[in-house]
Amino acid sequence: MLLVYDELCARYTLERVIGAGGEGVVFHAVPTSSHRAGSGEHPIALKMDSAGAAQYVGKQEAGETRFDTKGLYFKTGGYTYGSIKGGDIPDVMWHQYRRIGGFPGKLFPEVYEFASAGPHAWYTMEELPGTDMRRALVDGPRRHFRQWAAVLHELVEQLWQLNRNSGPWYWHGDIKPENIIILDGAPVRLVDPAIEPNCDGAHVGMTFTVQYNPLGEERGRADVVAITVLLIELLLGENPYRDLKFPLRACYCSSWITAKMTEQQRLEALRERLSLPRIIPALPKRSRSILERWLCGSSIGYHDMLRDWDAVMRAV
Ligand SMILES: Nc1ncnc2c1ncn2[C@@H]1O[C@H](COP(=O)(O)OP(=O)(O)O)[C@@H](O)[C@H]1O
Numbered sequence: 626m627l628l629v630y631d632e633l634c635a636r637y638t639l640e641r642v643i644g645a646g647g648e649g650v651v652f653h654a655v656p657t658s659s660h661r662a663g664s665g666e667h668p669i670a671l672k673m674d675s676a677g678a679a680q681y682v683g684k685q686e687a688g689e690t691r692f693d694t695k696g697l698y699f700k701t702g703g704y705t706y707g708s709i710k711g712g713d714i715p716d717v718m719w720h721q722y723r724r725i726g727g728f729p730g731k732l733f734p735e736v737y738e739f740a741s742a743g744p745h746a747w748y749t750m751e752e753l754p755g756t757d758m759r760r761a762l763v764d765g766p767r768r769h770f771r772q773w774a775a776v777l778h779e780l781v782e783q784l785w786q787l788n789r790n791s792g793p794w795y796w797h798g799d800i801k802p803e804n805i806i807i808l809d810g811a812p813v814r815l816v817d818p819a820i821e822p823n824c825d826g827a828h829v830g831m832t833f834t835v836q837y838n839p840l841g842e843e844r845g846r847a848d849v850v851a852i853t854v855l856l857i858e859l860l861l862g863e864n865p866y867r868d869l870k871f872p873l874r875a876c877y878c879s880s881w882i883t884a885k886m887t888e889q890q891r892l893e894a895l896r897e898r899l900s901l902p903r904i905i906p907a908l909p910k911r912s913r914s915i916l917e918r919w920l921c922g923s924s925i926g927y928h929d930m931l932r933d934w935d936a937v938m939r940a941v
């Protein structure tokens with residue numbers, strides 16, 4: 626960890642915790658005067674693995690306390706399912722850093738530096754203005770369902786725009802309120818993408834959140850399902866799959882899901898376990914059947930969501 630601490634202290638002063646999730650802690654960091662000369666003046670966001678961050682905070686406390694450590698224990702609440710072990714964390718963060726940097730446009734923050742030593746790692750990125758959607762749902766001004774739906778529509782639109790000219794398939798893979806950053810009047814932004822399933826054949830698993838991906842879908846399908854679940858959550862006032870512990874179709878071997886479901890099996894799983902008529906009986910049949918298709922149709926993508934969006938909204 627020495628390298629990480631030394632590099633960190635030489636470059637940044639960590640002033641406060643912006644947020645924390647299942648894997649990392651994100652700090653508001655100010656470049657030190659020596660670092661400022663080379664890389665600009667602006668404060669940035671610095672994400673460090675949780676264990677590394679706890680050690681870092683301990684080290685700071687032993688000397689002078691520089692920031693409020695209470696923030697460290699602020700958890701936005703997520704239910705991540707994956708196969709990542711402690712030692713894999715730097716790999717995971719490296720792949721995440723690379724993926725964020727690989728997105729064109731402004732959907733993700735710009736990323737700058739990455740460092741790792743032993744089981745710990747950190748990377749720096751643009752600090753996004755605004756707040757994550759979970760915090761906005763809990764603490765923010767009340768927004769009507771249609772205002773939230775407009776935020777999600779914009780997100781699907783941005784993902785579709787990124788993917789419309791064939792080329793690489795840009796997807797997030799772990800969409801949930803904690804990873805969506807909003808600011809009134811500004812474009813919606815994303816943080817914390819899932820890494821590629823089966824990266825480099827190494828034993829790095831992909832994490833995702835069962836409550837927003839109950840069938841354990843991959844890539845763009847995971848996003849379509851997560852946005853659908855989020856719409857249902859906004860309609861219901863709670864996540865319909867909050868009690869789920871494992872993805873319904875997952876078969877985790879050394880790396881990634883190997884079991885694939887046929888369309889028929891998906892439909893059966895959906896009917897048995899994800900039953901929309903049971904979850905939202907009051908929803909008009911027309912929008913329920915579209916939401917059901919978004920949840921379980923194997924070939925449904927961002928474009929299908931955009932096409933049928935208005936039909937769902939008219940019926941809710
Ligand atoms: N670049 C950023 N700018 C502003 N806030 C951020 C940024 N990155 C993360 N956050 C905040 O920090 C929280 C945790 O970061 P995240 O990358 O999602 O960590 P984890 O992998 O542990 O879930 C997010 O939910 C969000 O509130």
Ligand SMILES: [Mg+2]
Nearest residue numbers: 646803804817
């Ligand atoms: Mg997160």
